[in-house]
Amino acid sequence: MSEPGSDDVSAIKQQAKAVTQAPVPENRGNPWQVDAAVVTEIRDETPGVATFQFAWVDKNVTSRVAAQPGQFNMLYMPGLGEVAISVSDSQIRADQVVHTIREVGNVTGAMFRLAVGDTIGVRGPFGSAWPLDHCVGHDVVLVCGGIGLAPMRTLVNELIRCRDQYGELNLLIGARTPLDLLYQSEYPQWNSRGINVHTTVDRATATWSGNIGVVILLLERLKLRDPAQTLLMTCGPEVMMKYTIQTAISRGLTYDHIWLSLERNMNCAVGTCGHCQFGPHFLCKDGPVLRFDQVQALMEVTDL
Ligand SMILES: Cc1cc2nc3c(=O)[nH]c(=O)nc-3n(C[C@H](O)[C@H](O)[C@H](O)COP(=O)(O)OP(=O)(O)OC[C@H]3O[C@@H](n4cnc5c(N)ncnc54)[C@H](O)[C@@H]3O)c2cc1C
Ligand code: FES
Structure with missing residues (x-):
């Protein structure tokens, strides 16, 4: 694909003013709040990919964090960092959250060493x-x-x-x-x-x-x-x-x-x-x- 000309640059500037393209749901409370979630199930999907089901430790979290299709959470592994992972099932029980994760590096690698009963931190949901x-x-x-x-x-x-x-x-x-x-x-x-x-x-x-x-x-x-x-x-x-x-x-x-x-x-x-x-x-x-x-x-x- 080609480099942008001046028309493209002005198009980019126009986009800066553009309205939101996809719906950004207002379903988030305090965005810095990290909620503890405990692993309830791990299902191997394909080589290097697994689906993790978590349950909120604090049951009051449920309604605040209901995600829309396409949104993501920040999953926090203490001592290692946070990664963005999309919600992969939005029709589960309100006290649960499901993510399908591919093991690629530090944080996702550590997630693959989690066992049922272990706890991680979750922030979100975010995005459109x-x-x-x-x-x-x-x-x-x-x-x-x-x-x-x-x-x-x-x-x-x-x-x-x-x-x-x-x-x-x-x-x-x-x-x-x-x-x-x-x-x-x-x-x-x-x-x-x-x-x-x-x-x-x-x-x-x-x-x-x-x-x-x-x-x-x-x-x-x-x-x-x-x-x-x-x-x-x-x-x-x-x-x-x-x-x-x-x-x-x-x-x-x-x-x-x-x-x-x-x-x-x-x-x-x-x-x-x-x-x-x-x-x-x-x-x-x-x-x-x-x-x-x-x-x-x-x-x-x-x-x-
Ligand atoms: C909005 C959003 C939604 C996402 N949803 C999912 C999801 O549902 N499931 C999932 O498994 N991953 C998802 N990702 C990608 C995930 O965030 C990265 O794989 C993760 O951050 C890697 O962290 P790490 O510490 O394990 O790897 P690092 O140690 O940070 O990186 C290891 C290697 O992976 C590469 N890498 C890092 N991030 C990405 C990336 N985003 N895409 C491709 N390569 C990358 C690095 O360049 C490096 O080579 C999503 C990312 C975004 C931004
Ligand atoms: S991740 Fe900080 S501005 Fe988007």
Whole structure:
């Protein structure tokens, strides 16, 4: 993608004044409050990825911290640090919170040494949510790669809960290998409840008879009834999202019908430290879910 010209720069300045692109729910109390949560269940998902269920130690925490699909919490491992992790199930009991975590470094590595009964700290929820209201009456395509399905699973479950309100729903999932397909046991249920699940892998195994190739190929082949009225939401590696968006636009989707979830290192999560700055946006506050037309010029900038 090309470097920005002066038109792009003025577009970026305009974006600084733009209204919020995705809903930022007012569901947070004191953002600095760290609540203790005890591990109640750990489920291995795919190699290096596990889902952790936590219960609040203080039962009064429940209503204050109900998260919307797409939002994230800051999970605190004492002595090591805090990491941003999306809520991966928003339909659990009010006294619980669920996160699917990939082990990549110091803090997430320590989380993989947790056992049932151990306690961590949780701050949140933070950030914008997937625009469920906009989906009403529309066909919706969800495109995700790898761990990107974790924040999208909450959206899938919400779409299923009010299935009648939406048009055709397609979920396109890409993974490195069949073993890396997250939440596989849930796909039959999603299919039977009105979400067409399509999967593809980069590398097949001997028993795999499904699609092989990048997830963009699924989007290229997907039948769209009315592209101009179709919404697309995407989450995964940034390069995957860029090509997904390019493909969506080439298929006739409009810029203001595309949302993406962007990740940057988070520190404060309340828009004060600047760690997550993305042009005029703070991704902890204005994101992580953003509408494409309002970050388009920034996504074409390789190095700000
Ligand atoms: C809004 C948001 C939601 C997120 N949701 C999830 C989630 O649901 N599940 C999940 O597993 N992770 C999620 N992440 C990513 C997670 O925050 C990082 O993996 C985590 O901060 C790494 O911390 P660490 O101390 O274990 O690794 P570090 O020691 O900090 O880093 C280890 C290695 O991982 C790389 N790394 C660090 N952060 C990221 C990142 N964000 N993306 C890619 N590589 C990274 C580093 O460059 C380094 O090479 C999310 C991030 C954001 C911003
Ligand atoms: S993490 Fe501090 S401004 Fe976003």
